């Protein structure tokens with residue numbers, strides 16, 4: 082890890098490096114902004130740099146050496162000065178006052194936590210997911226308090242990162258507030274959150290606020306091609322879905338986007354057949370609704386929407402049209418030419434409405450059927 086391994090966020094990187102080089106590090110930071118834009122990545126890199134044994138001055142600030150013992154420990158999130166706190170499942174018989182947060186956990190739970198931490202160290206954009214873990218409990222914060230009152234085990238600056246700090250319970254937040262109110266010179270507490278409004282104002286007001294903005298589509302596309310080794314066309318398609326979040330883009334990698342897009346276009350093609358379309362539509366829908374996965378249906382509709390927009394763009398500007406599905410230019414051209422004069426505006430609205438309905442839990446089959454019949458009216462006039 083190095084600053085340049087963090088996607089975008091140039092303004093934030095400058096602020097943090099300046100704070101380090103000018104020795105003006107606050108006691109509390111709050112990194113906020115939507116999920117998957119690199120808040121944890123920034124916090125972990127900051128913690129690594131302030132603990133590096135021989136950091137180098139660079140044109141833009143300061144960089145960790147990446148080879149000293151401290152850097153190696155920081156890379157693995159195993160540094161004694163760096164505490165990374167996140168939501169944990171409750172132990173077997175609840176949460177006793179004196180227990181450490183992992184005291185009552187099963188071996189399986191502990192193994193899972195270790196695996197998740199390793200994934201996080203390999204990819205700081207990884208979203209830690211542990212079943213039944215949606216709260217940062219008092220025991221975790223008590224652990225933080227204990228460690229900040231002990232003297233440092235290693236030279237450097239101690240950094241406590243509370244990831245997704247809005248998941249602190251009220252009790253935990255109150256305990257954390259006390260820690261914030263008693264600052265120590267060599268300790269920095271960093272909160273990261275995508276739900277800034279959910280944090281108590283008393284905590285927020287004691288931290289320096291650092292807004293981490295959404296990433297650009299270009300930044301995400303470049304990151305996907307360089308890190309995930311996928312083709313530019315696919316990366317562009319995925320980044321247009323990711324809405325500025327690299328973590329979300331990575332989730333889409335797991336889905337087979339090309340296959341899904343093919344299914345979306347195929348469904349549209351079947352719906353627009355002149356004859357005997359009913360049976361085909363129904364069998365397609367049966368397959369789709371059989372999966373009962375709203376996220377998947379929504380994604381397919383998003384792909385259909387993007388396809389429709391491309392066809393519209395092509396209908397307007399022909400070969401010079403800026404389209405997203407650039408690997409499908411020929412098919413889009415054929416579609417646009419088959420339905421000259423179609424009201425794409427109405428078709429796009431219909432797909433958008435279907436997406437809204439899926440999100441509002443309207444029955445999948447009904448939503449899809451309504452959409453396809455509307456599309457027949459729009460494109461075929463029947």
Ligand SMILES: [Zn+2]
Pocket residue numbers: 132133134135136145146147148149150151152
């Ligand atoms: Zn180092």
